[in-house]
Amino acid sequence: MATLIEYLSYPFVRNALIVAVLIAFCSSLMGVTLVLKRMSYIGDGLSHVAFGALAVASVLKVTNNMLIILPVTVVCAVILLSAGKNRLIKGDAAIAMLSVGALAFGYLLLNLFSVSSNLAGDVCSTLFGSQSILTLNPTDVYISLVLSIVVVIVFIVFYNRIFAVTFDETFAKASGVNVSFYNILIAVIIAVIIVLAMNLVGSLLISALVIFPAMASMRVFKSFKAVTIASCVFSVFCALLGIMIAIIAGTPVGATIVACDAVLFLVFCGIGALRPS
Amino acid sequence: MPPLISCNNLTIGFEDRVLYRDLSFDINSGDYLFVIGENGAGKTTLMKTLLGLKKLLGGEIKVSSGLKLSDIGYLPQQTVVQRDFPASVFEIVISGFAGKSGFKPFYSADQKKLAVENMNKLGIADLKNKCYRELSGGQQQRVLLARTLCAASKVLLLDEPVAGLDPYVTEEFYELIRKLNEEGITIIMISHDIPAAKKYASHVLHITDEPTFMTKRQYFSEGYGAGFAILKDNGN
Ligand SMILES: Nc1ncnc2c1ncn2[C@@H]1O[C@H](COP(=O)(O)OP(=O)(O)OP(=O)(O)O)[C@@H](O)[C@H]1O
Ligand SMILES: [Mg+2]
Numbered sequence: 001m002a003t004l005i006e007y008l009s010y011p012f013v014r015n016a017l018i019v020a021v022l023i024a025f026c027s028s029l030m031g032v033t034l035v036l037k038r039m040s041y042i043g044d045g046l047s048h049v050a051f052g053a054l055a056v057a058s059v060l061k062v063t064n065n066m067l068i069i070l071p072v073t074v075v076c077a078v079i080l081l082s083a084g085k086n087r088l089i090k091g092d093a094a095i096a097m098l099s100v101g102a103l104a105f106g107y108l109l110l111n112l113f114s115v116s117s118n119l120a121g122d123v124c125s126t127l128f129g130s131q132s133i134l135t136l137n138p139t140d141v142y143i144s145l146v147l148s149i150v151v152v153i154v155f156i157v158f159y160n161r162i163f164a165v166t167f168d169e170t171f172a173k174a175s176g177v178n179v180s181f182y183n184i185l186i187a188v189i190i191a192v193i194i195v196l197a198m199n200l201v202g203s204l205l206i207s208a209l210v211i212f213p214a215m216a217s218m219r220v221f222k223s224f225k226a227v228t229i230a231s232c233v234f235s236v237f238c239a240l241l242g243i244m245i246a247i248i249a250g251t252p253v254g255a256t257i258v259a260c261d262a263v264l265f266l267v268f269c270g271i272g273a274l275r276p277s
Numbered sequence: 278m279p280p281l282i283s284c285n286n287l288t289i290g291f292e293d294r295v296l297y298r299d300l301s302f303d304i305n306s307g308d309y310l311f312v313i314g315e316n317g318a319g320k321t322t323l324m325k326t327l328l329g330l331k332k333l334l335g336g337e338i339k340v341s342s343g344l345k346l347s348d349i350g351y352l353p354q355q356t357v358v359q360r361d362f363p364a365s366v367f368e369i370v371i372s373g374f375a376g377k378s379g380f381k382p383f384y385s386a387d388q389k390k391l392a393v394e395n396m397n398k399l400g401i402a403d404l405k406n407k408c409y410r411e412l413s414g415g416q417q418q419r420v421l422l423a424r425t426l427c428a429a430s431k432v433l434l435l436d437e438p439v440a441g442l443d444p445y446v447t448e449e450f451y452e453l454i455r456k457l458n459e460e461g462i463t464i465i466m467i468s469h470d471i472p473a474a475k476k477y478a479s480h481v482l483h484i485t486d487e488p489t490f491m492t493k494r495q496y497f498s499e500g501y502g503a504g505f506a507i508l509k510d511n512g513n
Contacts, residue, residue: 036362157382164375167362171421174328174351175428176376222408223365 007247015141017243020257022148023200024209024239027193028231029155031214032224033166033186041092042080042187044207045099046194049076051203052102052109059113066143070195076102077191078184140199147196151189158185163224200239201254209235212261219272238264281306281341281432281463282327288335289323295334296322302482302490304465306431309458311474311493312467313501314484320467321354323484324434327465347377350429352421354436359417361410366420369409370396373427388427395426399453415446419453426457433457435466439473451477471502 007013034040053072057065080095136144155162164172165182173179190210197206217230242257249256280303290296296319304310312320325331327338328351340346350373362369371384371392378384384392396402399419404412409420418438425433435454439447447470455477458464468474474481474493481496483489489500496502 032363160372160378160382160384161375163364163368164372167364167369167372168353168356168359170325170330170353171351171424171428172372172375173330174349174353175373176347218363222363222411223406224363224368225365227363 003248004244012136013247015136015138016253017240019136019141019144020200020239020243021236022144023193023196024235024257025232026148026151027197027206027209028213028235029151029228030186030190030193031210031212031231031235032218032227033162034190034210035214035218036166037186039186039190040207040211041095042077043190043194043210045080045095046073046077046191047198047203047206048099049073049102050194050198050206052106054198054203055106055109059109064139064143066140066195069198070192073191073195074188077187081183081187136199144196144199147192151192151196154185154189158182162186201257205254205258208258208261212258212265213238216261216265216268219268220275234264234268235261278306279341280304281308281344283339283341284327284336285339286336287323287326287333287338289319289326290334291322292332292334297484297486297488298335300336300488300490302480304432304463304480306463307458307461307479309455309464309477309479310466310482311478311480312465312482312484313469313471313474314488318484320484321436324351324436324465324467328434344431348429348431350425350433352425352433352435352438354440355417355421359409364409366396366401366404366407366409366412367392369420370423370427373424376428392423392427395423398426399423413446415442415450418442418450422453430462432463432465435464437467437469439468439470447473475502 008017034043050069050073053069054065056072057068060068062068076098080098161172161177161182162185164175164177165179165186169179169183172182193210194203194206197209201209213231213235214227216234217227221227221230238260239257242260243253245251245260246253246256282304284303285301286298287300288295288298289300300323312323314320322331326333328349329346371388374384374388374392378388393402393405396405399422401416401419401423404416404420409417412420422435422438425435433454438454439450442450451473454464454466458477475497478493480490480492481500481502483491483496483501489496491500493502
């Protein structure tokens with residue numbers, strides 16, 4: 001406990017906590033939509049793309065990685081979404097190709113051009129997040145702050161229509177909702193969330209951050225609003241708990257957070273099973 | 278009065294595959310049209326074409342000047358995803374307004390009131406806060422119909438609304454739709470239920486390679502329905 005309080009007095013730890021809360025909050029927002037629209041695979045594919053983009057960014061030595069990762073991921077999100085509708089290229093195959101391709105390409109780039117003496121360590125930390133959340137510079141914090149606020153505002157403003165499109169695309173289209181626009185919007189939000197979450201848990205673990213809270217809340221709560229709110233609370237709680245444990249026990253931050261998510265998910269399953277329906 | 282919807286020589290199908298050609302029929306206000314045909318005949322495809330969700334391959338659809346696209350409501354065939362969707366009944370019913378709110382982020386008080394009215398009309402007011410996935414199939418269909426009523430109030434296109442319902446609930450559902458029809462709502466319904474067509478329809482569209490459009494009387498005396506002569510007729 002004493003260690004924890006000592007740690008909390010450091011600004012970088014406080015920054016990490018703020019950013020973690022924001023990221024956890026945002027990433028859980030779209031979880032329900034993603035799971036219900038059977039789009040979780042897109043989230044997974046995009047996280048690999050983000051890794052590839054990160055590799056490119058670090059080889060090019062741009063001052064801020066986000067400048068490359070964000071646009072690349074957003075563009076891929078839109079491409080993947082349209083590929084999913086294309087009857088010629090199977091949607092899931094396209095995603096597999098793109099994501100595995102990006103992963104391989106990224107690793108190759110890092111191998112060829114990296115100047116770091118500890119390549120394996122670098123790759124490991126981009127894939128699993130490692131301690132990067134604790135080494136954020138102020139720019140990263142601001143970017144995360146702004147992006148999360150934008151995501152939350154967009155989500156609230158379009159909440160009703162995102163719901164309509166998630167529940168019944170055909171009906172929404174017939175009743176005058178611009179479904180393709182909202183599908184793209186959903187994909188773009190997901191891309192932004194993934195880029196954000198890469199800081200927190202690394203690119204391999206992002207899907208967990210998006211999916212666990214939604215899956216857990218869906219077992220217990222009975223309205224879309226309640227499920228959404230519960231996911232946010234669930235996600236933020238796990239992120240905070242995970243970071244604290246990681247600090248005290250010296251475990252990797254991302255993996256610890258995801259482990260918390262997984263354990264709490266099992267608890268929710270238990271609650272869901274006990275509750276009379 | 279000109280027909281509400283007038284279809285001339287429609288070609289229905291997909292870019293790589295025409296299902297049928299030369300389909301012409303008129304729908305007048307207050308009609309109750311049954312669309313009948315085998316699985317895969319192209320009934321759903323026709324509905325989607327009427328709604329503008331699919332490209333029309335040929336012919337033309339004229340809509341009377343008083344009718345806007347937003348007056349036409351659609352109740353799609355239910356999908357598997359929806360059956361266990363975590364949403365309350367009210368959330369689903371009011372989502373019928375989602376296409377009507379322009380850029381407003383929230384539903385207005387009027388829309389909320391109308392949603393409640395529609396739920397009353399369909400006898401599901403007491404389910405308002407229930408979870409959709411815990412309802413029976415018949416209740417779920419009523420919820421979806423209430424949502425469709427929020428989206429549109431002049432013409433309803435219903436795609437197999439009674440599929441999977443037991444005979445009692447099916448009958449209740451037909452009565453509900455008849456009530457809406459008597460209030461002046463035009464109904465176009467896909468169904469495999471020929472006895473129900475005999476009981477409720479005003480017109481029948483039989484979809485095959487060469488679709489036929491007839492009044493109910495014609496359909497059951499000289500059309501395909503003549504083979505079902507023993508069925509009871511309630512005379513309209
Ligand atoms: N995207 C598509 N491209 C090409 N053909 C399609 C496509 N979707 C469906 N079909 C075919 O078009 C035909 C008509 O389908 P449709 O869904 O309209 O049938 P239906 O009459 O509604 O059948 P059911 O009674 O089973 O609902 C089917 O044979 C189907 O295989
Ligand atoms: Mg059909």
